[in-house]
Amino acid sequence: MNIHFLYGTETGTAEMLAEDMATGANGHETQVSDMDDVDPTALDASQFHVLVCSTFGTGELPSTAEAFFDKLKSAKPDLSELKFGIFGLGDRTFSETFNHGSESLMNEMIACKAQMVGERGIYDASGGDMPEDIALPWLEDLLAKV
Template sequence: MALVKIFVGTMYGGALDVAEQVQPLFEQAGYEVAIFDQPALADLLETPTDLALFCTSTTGSGDFPGNLTGMLRELQEVSPSLVELRYGLIALGDSSYVDSFCGAGRALDELLRGLGAVRLGERLEIDAMETVMADDAAIPWVETWIAEQQLGVA
């Protein structure tokens, strides 16, 4: 069975909630799903990753949540080739922080692409000022993403 790994960066649980809410959509598409809420680089590299979804909130002035910083530090230090990695990205932010809106998601996207990973489709940016429950935006986006990217497993 194909595996999708969902890597979560969260401070207060919103991004983890999104990951848990979209999990059944991937299962219905034929994937086994693994959610990493304390992700490490080994989680990404040690077993083949058919597909990854990164779901992260932004803290402070565009900073990464603490639970994601270890993995990111490892990514920057090791700088592995990720040319085989296909991924999607859901960034949670608050547009009242104009200069840093979804800053963690945008920076993660840039890092992954710099290591050769291929983002499938557009990044979803969810604004807390417009969407009270992030999964209200994430669920339809993931449904469309799976269909448009033809990610269903036969």
């Protein structure tokens, strides 16, 4: 499979995690991009997309996901041919807005008719786990479902 990992980050964790996930996706062709460098109206539906996105501010998207998200909302591209999975990074200390960034992004992808595969993966930075220890088993399950 050809997998395109797209990360949205504020302080670099989602970027490192997307790189780890690409390395961990043995036997697949992988590509990793910052959402800031990707036009959501020009996504290649022949690739499976894995979105890796944190939450910043008070439940907002991190800065490198903002333009991607805003364009999804304004241009509403038809993504009905595109399949994706999504993994969110957050911190449960922010109890009211835990992982709201990845939730907003997921909802917007679905509003553009993209086909979500599996459940949204969730990482809680307050939990003491390393992100890759949660994300890599999640990715393995996800890829088995595509």
